[in-house]
Amino acid sequence: MSVLAETAAPARAAAWYWIPRAVLFGLLAFIIFGPLVNLLLWTVTEKWYFPHALPLEYGFSYWGRVFSPRGNAMGSLGTSALVACLTVFLSLLLAIPAGYALARLRLPFRSLILLALLVPNAFPNLPIYVNIARLFYQIGLNGTILGVVLVHTTHGLVYAVWIATAAFGAIEPELEEAARSSGASAFRAFRDVMLPLAAPGLMASAIFVFLESLDEFTGTFFVGAPDVTTLPLLLYTSAAGGNYQIASITALILLVPSIAFMFVVERFLRADVLANIGR
Amino acid sequence: MPATSGHAARPEASGPTGEPFLEVDRASVQYGSTKVLSELSLGVMRGEFVALLGSSGCGKTTLLRTIAGFMMPTSGSIRVGGRDVTRQPPDRRGMALVFQSYALWPHMTVARNIGYGLKLRGKPRQEIAARVAEMQALLGLEGLGERKPAELSGGQRQRVALGRALAISPDILLLDEPLSNLDARIRLTVRHEISALQKRLGITAIHVTHDREEAMVMADRIVILNAGRIAQIGTPQEVYNRPSSSFVAAFMGAENVVPLLVEAGGERLRIAAGPVNRAAAIPAEGRRLGGRVVEARFRSEAAELHSATAFPKEKATEDALVLDGVVMQASYPGGVWRHVVKIGEATIVVDSSHAFASGEAVSVKVPAEALFLFDATDCKEGEEELR
Structure with missing residues (x-):
């Protein structure tokens, strides 16, 4: 009997202990998923204005518009996919030999080289991209797929090289x-x-670079627009124009590969490789 | 060839004679600024099984990796069958290395691991399959061809690693402590399997180990390394019974040390009575001793333990050395009783068939043939102690 009494008391204490945790987790979940729910609602909204808490009319008419042959979404999706694939190809082409060399050969300034790859991500993006845009304009790379791919590669290379180095190491x-x-x-x-x-x-590393490229906005805006329109650029123009339905549907399209790939990445990146990153 | 005959006491007993098949000629190897091997020379005959023996850090693995081509000597050269391979990459040397970790490729099956070297040589598929099957049969790996290395036991992995090396019929088989990751019991059987296989295939083998018994059992000749230099080369019997230096004697198990004063050279060595030893006369038997102070070494199982009254005190002993001491401790590791005996300030270990009580005064008798004498390395200290 004494045993029962002893186990019951901690159980009650544990229950009390759990309530603040549950509240905290609930709050966290709301912060993360609240905007997502809002986004999902907007994708199926036909009519929704202030002060109504929920949409007044639901429907899929905007989906039809986005995916219609006249809509820009499919074109931008294709551009985004093409740019992302080329970026992955170029990044791996550079990262595989670089990663092998950094992992295996006795290179001087090894850690400095690894650090140098971080530089494009370490400085404020805008001034860099403005300068790149000016430079690319002079050599005719502005507004071309290749120009956008090059900008994305400088950005994605840090993931590609760091992870490749860790994988070979x-x-x-x-x-x-x-x-x-x-x-x-x-x-x-x-x-x-x-x-x-x-x-x-x-x-x-390929998946990281792919997702990074799919998401990239600033560089694409300065180097690619208006000739190269990727999904994030389309999202920007729709949202700026007050068309939340189009913007939300585009965002959802962007979100799907990210979530799908995250599950895949989790399976591919083993602990021994992760432990090696940046070494 | 100073390499083969310089150190061995009786070259004619050191395996097959003639031109060495593998020659390491005054090779020096450095890691950064640390010298790992200094001007090391070694000759290995065709079909010979040579063990590189030494404690960790003595350079034995470095020597093997240098022979294999994974390390470049800063000076000196390596020749195989008269051909200089010093600058050749590892894949052009006709050698196969079995790694301590086995280094089986986890993404390939057992059959593909074994057959990889043949695939590289562009052999037709049937020939590879036949050779892989032959290797599997030879090593008792039948039915495991489709398994991945992760699905094998340690002993099986070891045999796959061996099969992979043997499949390409290398001129020289290099073994880097291949038995150290095995259970003690499996290790004993695999020892015999490997040396039997080596004899049957007539392959030249170099085996790195830190296990003295393993080297003794498997090798035709043992190379004892110390601090990047060869301490002694010889057959197992030679290095065991005629160690050329105090280091080799200690490494081969003669860990009891007593300082002695030698009075005269010639046919018989006369040992003066000291604080712990009685006067003795033993045959010189070609022992070359320069100084008067010598370091005597012997194995615990080679000495006999007697009660203190067994030998008359005044009389010099013939063909044996007698030491006086007190038993500190007796234990029974099995077979014999092991005694820790205090001799002067030092302690030695002596085995005996029956136990002596702790605190009992005893005489330790070491037969002349079991006594290894070397010039004392630290003469001053020894001399003062003896006066």
């Missing part, structure tokens, strides 16, 4: 040496052993 050097000892040239050992073993980490 997490592989036991002996695995590569075993390939060399079996008769593989340096390149064969890299292709047959290093690359497949680093693939999950490289995949994760």
